[in-house]
Amino acid sequence: MRCIARCGSTNSELLNATPPDDDRVHVLVADEQTGGRGRRGRQWLSWPEGSLTFSSLWRFAPGAPVPAGLSLVAGLALARALEKLGLEGIQLKWPNDLLVHGCKLAGILVELLPGRGRTPAAIIGIGLNLRLPPEADIPEQGGVTDLHTEIPALPPREQLLAAILRELHAALDLYAMAGFGALRGAWQQRNAFADLPVRIFGEGSEIVGICTGVDEDGALLVRTDAGVVRVLSGEVSLRAA
Numbered sequence: 001m002r003c004i005a006r007c008g009s010t011n012s013e014l015l016n017a018t019p020p021d022d023d024r025v026h027v028l029v030a031d032e033q034t035g036g037r038g039r040r041g042r043q044w045l046s047w048p049e050g051s052l053t054f055s056s057l058w059r060f061a062p063g064a065p066v067p068a069g070l071s072l073v074a075g076l077a078l079a080r081a082l083e084k085l086g087l088e089g090i091q092l093k094w095p096n097d098l099l100v101h102g103c104k105l106a107g108i109l110v111e112l113l114p115g116r117g118r119t120p121a122a123i124i125g126i127g128l129n130l131r132l133p134p135e136a137d138i139p140e141q142g143g144v145t146d147l148h149t150e151i152p153a154l155p156p157r158e159q160l161l162a163a164i165l166r167e168l169h170a171a172l173d174l175y176a177m178a179g180f181g182a183l184r185g186a187w188q189q190r191n192a193f194a195d196l197p198v199r200i201f202g203e204g205s206e207i208v209g210i211c212t213g214v215d216e217d218g219a220l221l222v223r224t225d226a227g228v229v230r231v232l233s234g235e236v237s238l239r240a241a
């Protein structure tokens, strides 16, 4: 694990300076992230004292297929770690957000490292709101929240990070062995849109229907008038319909 005072984005740091192949797991934590990224070039905002931002590089066995559903695995692991700290009401918004009572508490950005003849690797970035400053102005539709608001006693940052990494690496071990199917049920129990009307848009198309869950690859299943549609977590967004 490497802890640094400041960087643009912990995901970008790992993408640009990949640790050697024998380093199967590598974690980079930044006290301050000045250019945090969400999907499609969106910003992830964080504050030195008020956020926990880190990325974990995870290598798969040589020859392993391109992993699917990884952001769901990371979201589930984060949910489990926070639940063990007493946080109730966590819901997962497909594919990469963690909500509490409908407000966004954390975001996840998974990026795959280009092959370059090495063992395939994923970079899993997590941004968690610990204590947002009063001036924080985050343009998020359902609202945002922080851990300080949601649980009575905020554990020390190191303890929190250790708890999250424990769950993350346990979930990744299981995933590497058995695929997303082994975690699917647990993810669905926390699905923010289970059996609710949803609208999926992006990539020039729109799908409206009822969210029935996710499949063995972490694809979202939406029941429409034309049948069940399987949505892969590419460049699409999900909203309540």
Ligand code: ATP
Binding pocket: 037, 038, 039, 040, 042, 043, 044, 045, 046, 094, 095, 096, 097, 104, 105, 106, 107, 108, 127, 129, 138, 139, 140, 141, 144, 145, 236, 237, 238
């Ligand atoms: P979509 O709604 O398309 O699924 P998303 O919610 O998954 O997108 P991301 O790209 O993962 O969004 O994250 C970026 C978005 O998250 C920003 O556009 C902003 O709305 C929101 N955001 C940025 N910083 C924070 C933060 N600290 N806490 C909560 N939400 C944030």
